Amino acid sequence: MVQGPHPAPPRMPASPAVVGATARPAPAVPTPAVPSTKPVPPTKVVEQVSGAKSIVRSLEEAGAEVVFGIPGGAILPTYDPLMDSTRLRHILVRHEQGGGHAATGYAAATGRVGVCMATSGPGATNLVTPIADANMDSIPLVAITGQVGAAMIGTDAFQEADIVGITLPVTKHNYLVTDPDDIPRVIAEAFHVASTGRPGPVLVDIAKSAMQAQTTFTWPQEISLPGYHPVTKPHAKQIREAARLLATARRPVLYVGGGVIRAGAAAQLRALVDASGAAVVTTLMARGALPDTHPQHLGMPGMHGTVAAVAALQKSDLIVALGARFDDRVTGKLSSFAPYATVVHADIDPAEIGKNKAVDVPIVGDLREVLTDLLPELEREHAQHGKPDLEAWWRQLDAWRETFGLGFDEPSDGHLAPQYVIQRIGELTGPEATYVAGVGQHQMWAAQFIKYERPNSWLNSGGLGTMGYAVPAAMGAKVGEPDRTVWAIDGDGCFQMTNQELATCAINDIPIKVAVVNNSSLGMVRQWQTLFYESRYSNTDLHTGHDTVRIPDFVKLADAYGCVGLRCETKADVDATIKRALEIDDQPVVVDFTVSRDAMVWPMVAAGLSNDDIQYARGISPAWDRED
Numbered sequence: 001m002v003q004g005p006h007p008a009p010p011r012m013p014a015s016p017a018v019v020g021a022t023a024r025p026a027p028a029v030p031t032p033a034v035p036s037t038k039p040v041p042p043t044k045v046v047e048q049v050s051g052a053k054s055i056v057r058s059l060e061e062a063g064a065e066v067v068f069g070i071p072g073g074a075i076l077p078t079y080d081p082l083m084d085s086t087r088l089r090h091i092l093v094r095h096e097q098g099g100g101h102a103a104t105g106y107a108a109a110t111g112r113v114g115v116c117m118a119t120s121g122p123g124a125t126n127l128v129t130p131i132a133d134a135n136m137d138s139i140p141l142v143a144i145t146g147q148v149g150a151a152m153i154g155t156d157a158f159q160e161a162d163i164v165g166i167t168l169p170v171t172k173h174n175y176l177v178t179d180p181d182d183i184p185r186v187i188a189e190a191f192h193v194a195s196t197g198r199p200g201p202v203l204v205d206i207a208k209s210a211m212q213a214q215t216t217f218t219w220p221q222e223i224s225l226p227g228y229h230p231v232t233k234p235h236a237k238q239i240r241e242a243a244r245l246l247a248t249a250r251r252p253v254l255y256v257g258g259g260v261i262r263a264g265a266a267a268q269l270r271a272l273v274d275a276s277g278a279a280v281v282t283t284l285m286a287r288g289a290l291p292d293t294h295p296q297h298l299g300m301p302g303m304h305g306t307v308a309a310v311a312a313l314q315k316s317d318l319i320v321a322l323g324a325r326f327d328d329r330v331t332g333k334l335s336s337f338a339p340y341a342t343v344v345h346a347d348i349d350p351a352e353i354g355k356n357k358a359v360d361v362p363i364v365g366d367l368r369e370v371l372t373d374l375l376p377e378l379e380r381e382h383a384q385h386g387k388p389d390l391e392a393w394w395r396q397l398d399a400w401r402e403t404f405g406l407g408f409d410e411p412s413d414g415h416l417a418p419q420y421v422i423q424r425i426g427e428l429t430g431p432e433a434t435y436v437a438g439v440g441q442h443q444m445w446a447a448q449f450i451k452y453e454r455p456n457s458w459l460n461s462g463g464l465g466t467m468g469y470a471v472p473a474a475m476g477a478k479v480g481e482p483d484r485t486v487w488a489i490d491g492d493g494c495f496q497m498t499n500q501e502l503a504t505c506a507i508n509d510i511p512i513k514v515a516v517v518n519n520s521s522l523g524m525v526r527q528w529q530t531l532f533y534e535s536r537y538s539n540t541d542l543h544t545g546h547d548t549v550r551i552p553d554f555v556k557l558a559d560a561y562g563c564v565g566l567r568c569e570t571k572a573d574v575d576a577t578i579k580r581a582l583e584i585d586d587q588p589v590v591v592d593f594t595v596s597r598d599a600m601v602w603p604m605v606a607a608g609l610s611n612d613d614i615q616y617a618r619g620i621s622p623a624w625d626r627e628d
Contacts, residue, residue, distance in 0.1 A: 046218050051180030052077040052211040055144065058187035060087045061219045064115045064142075066106060066479055067091070068099035072119025073159060074146030077211035091479065091508055094500040096123050098472035100130025101498070104139045105473030108459045109434055110480040111264065113140040113194050120146045121159030124205070125166065129466060132170040134201040136463025137285060138262050140194040141201040142187075149209035150178040164205050172200030178207045180215035188220050197230025198349040199262055230348065234365030239373045241361050242320065242344045246374075247381035249318035249342075251393045252278035255301070255330075258285030258462065259323015259347060260367050266290070266455040268371035269322070275378055277390050279316075279397055281309040283324055285462040288452035298397065299406075302330040303605045304444040307404035307622055308397055310603070310611050313338050315396075321345045323367045326356040327463070328607075336610035346370045404603070404616050406448055411596030415546075418517045418595040419445050421574055425487060425515055426450030428578045431457065433485040434477050438470040438494030441523035444601040446489045468497030474512045475505050485513065485582065492518040492544040492554075499557065505588040506562030513581050514590045516554055519597040520545040527600050531618075545594045558590035567592045 049057065055078050059067065066089045071079040082090055093099040096118045103114030114134075118127050124145040134141040148157040164176045173193050175186050183206065190202040246252055254276070260269050266289050273280055273296055281301040282289050290297050299306035301313055313319065313330075319341045324330070326345075331337040334356060345353045346363035353362045363370055408419040422445045426435070431453035437443040437460040452458050459477060461469040474488035495516050505512055519526075522540040529537050543551050558565030564587050568577040574593075581589045605614045615621050 046216060049215060049217045050077070050081070050211065051183055051206070051213050051215050053081040054180060054183040054215055054217045055187070055206065055211065056081045056085050056088065057217050058184045058219070059115065060085065061184070062113075062187055062191040064088060064113070064191075067115045067117050068093050068102040068106075068476065069117030070094075070096055070099060070119070070123065072123045072146065074120035074148055074208045075117060075123070075144075075211075076119070076146070077208060078117070078144075078146070091504060093472070093504050095498065096126030097129055097468065098475075098498050098501040098504065100127045100141075100143065101133070101466075101469050101472035102476035102479070102501070103141055103143075104130055104134045104137075105436060105459055105476030106480040107134075107139050107141060107476075108137075108473070109456055109477035111456070112480070113142055113191050114476065115142050115144070117144045118146070119159070120148055120163070120208075121161045123159075124163040125161055128166060128170065129464075131167055131201045131203065133461050133464040133466045133469065135170045135172065137461065138199045138258065139201065140199040142190045142194050143201060143203045145203065145205045146211070147176065147205045147207045150207040151209065153178075153207065163203065167203050170201070171203050172198075174203035174205065176205045176207075178210055180210040180213045183210065183215070184217060185220050189223055189225060192223050193225070193228065197228075197232075198259075231350070231364045232348070232366040232369055234346070234363045234370045234373055236373070238361055238363045239370070240377055242346075242363060243374055243377035243381050245318055245342060245344060245361065246276055246278065246320060246378055247385060248388060249278075250388060250390065251315060251317040251340075252276065252388075252390075253312050253316040253319050253341075254278050254280045255313065255319050255321040255324050256280060256282045256286045256289050257322060257324025258283065260286055260289045261323075261455045263323065263348070263367035264455075265368040265371050268368055268375070270294075272371050272375055272378070275375060275382075277387065278320070279312050279393070281305070281312060283330060283462075284447055284460065286323070287447055287458040288455045291453040292451040293453065298401065300447055303332070303607070304448070304601050304603065305330075306401075306406060306448075307603055307614060307616055308400040310605065310614050311400050311622065312397060313341075314611050316341045318342050319344070321347075322371070323347055325352050331356065332605045332611040332613075333609055336612060400622070404622060408599070408602075411599060413596050413598060415594055415596040416569070416571060416574065418442065418519065418593070418599050419449050420571065421515070421517065421568075421593045421595060422446050422489060423449040424574050425489065425578055428575065429485055429487060429582060433457065433487060434459065434474075434481065436460065436470050436474040436477060436486065436488045438488075438490040439465045439467050440491050440494065441519075441527065441599070441601050442489055442491045442494075442517040445517075467494040470494060471498050471512070471514060472501045474514070475501055475510050478505075478510050478512050488512055488514045490514060490516055491523055492516055492520060492542055493522045495554070496542075496552075499561075502558065502561040502563050502588055502590070509586075510588065511585055512588050514588070516590065516592050517595055518545040518554065518592050519595050519599070520547070521597045523597070524601070526597065530600070531606070545592070546597065554590060554592040558588075561588075563588040563590050565590050565592070567594070569594045
């Protein structure tokens, strides 16, 4: 029995499709069980092959170009025919987590499905973090894992782990395959599910016995998933109501989330922005969806967003949320978020609509289609009723922008200002580059101080907040778009979690550039200790940059990994160091920027507080009438 992936709503962990064994029954869903068919590449191929060869052929037919992985006992049968493939590039990573993040970086940069591969047991469990990361950030990913032979499943065999059960909460869908005849169909379905509707990760766990058995390879000409019906076309009535509200609001804000980028809807967003005159905020996941230079763009909202963006949401009378989740980092104390606003919420995933914030006009659909339909309706409203008078709204927004612009103080300890370093990386490299961040202070500064002018130019672990994301994700992004300059902007803590992938970059000619924003600390944790724990710095000193002995010395580490290592400790050397890194295009480069450990990320809304309590700097809050 084969169980197909579940549709949304709601977005819940899918039960595994166990192919060649007994599957769990699918829960009842309100969608009629009408088969959903989607043509796949019209290749009629019938071959007598091993199950392992069938995996390789299936990946080729699915359109995969690159696989990031590490061989091991249970997946080893697949690595033999993989060696003969002329259509798949396999990149041997140094840790399965690095392979998973590389696949998501590849997918996020290119929009194509990323592929990673690992063996059973610890190899598969090392993929859990990047799978969870892809799930939170809606990244199309197919993870293929080896499993012990079918007869040994459930016996606690050597290197056995129930990876299907382990990943149920963090995948869009997953499969356990024990029959080699099912391999092509399952992989075709996996790519389809990963890339359609709300993108996400799909796990395909394949028993070693299925790889070793003989089978007939036939690539399916269509995909039939009776329970899977992503809604892409929005309802016309909701579109008309949203257009009416947008045409009559006096304080409108477009709250843009990462769904706009995943939908490839940046051009449609730009058209709506220009037509509506509304203010725009782009979340951490949506940086680049609208150029930062656009005059209606107020920047990023949320815990470390601009004052203008946070205040605009709080004072708005209409919020049009596009592919956003109303997550806690944006809303702050939810009960006090945007108290005056009517809410329109458009998303491909109906489970997100109304999940956190009550919605007045729900719109389920692909964001590109939503925006395409919304624009002519808005223009009709304008033609009939005229455009709204937004002059007073923009006068207030511009005052906030002018008064509370982003800035920073020069450190008093003689070290570099991390904000300055990151700002100059962006200015000297330019908007055509791709910037990939780890998690923490450097991530927020990179989101704030680099200007993003195009979608997919900013990659980070937004939902899960994964330390160690930057270096392998930058590697994947560079593989996907080799002609772009790719910077990994990392902290000294994050960098030490996955920097072994520098060896992968050096050996495979993947010349990424890594800026280690080295404050010799777990920076964001230290900031919270300063603000909320009376400066009691418990276990946050990493000893990487401010002491006589650097453990490790990142320049020596770079050299040991076959990379070019540079160090910058003075403001006068910042530009020259960045330019030197940009000149090197045949090796990975690691730059150790020694920055102040006392620098903090501002503005800030402390966790659990209202956005009304935003601080522009420590002890400085904007004065506004909360009742206006």
